[in-house]
Amino acid sequence: MRIHRRRRGGYQKKQETVNYRSNDQIRSPEIRVVDEVGIALGVLRTEEAIALAQERGFDVVEVSPKAVPPVCRFLDYGQFKYQKEKELRAQKAHAKKVEVKGVRLSVKMGQNDFNTRLEQAYGFLESGDKLKIELRLRGREKAHGDIAKEKIQEFITSLEEKYPLVVEQPITRSGGTVSAVVGRKT
16 A cells, blocks of 8 residues: 555655864864954964863854865854754845736737736836746747747837846747746846
């Protein structure tokens, strides 16, 4: 009998964690040490630095591993890790997600409908979203893909009168649909 993933709970998405080497995880034989107050203690052997940090009640945390020698600080590792994860969560919360909004045109569309779609598109571009312009071909229209491409190009030209645009995906035809994706230049 097959076990469905839905019933089992599926897979959990692994959370991103901040990984910094501390104490015995530090691989370099010598490190540049900065104490808990921010005073540089100079280059010390790793064992000496760990002993000094434990004497003061702190951990040695590698804050700049790519430097030569690596820069380490005396910190409370748990608190430091928590702060970094908190900053990561705050960055994710403030990141703007760009959506792709769609506008569907028609070959036989009247000028008022065209203008209505144009106003919708202005609103989408104003809010910073990308715009997918789509035109479905039905029946005999499929034989005249060039007319559909002209209609989409006319729409893009009308949009460019108000906003400078970047063509993310040029006008392409796949089956009975002709589409293009544009975004606002920043």
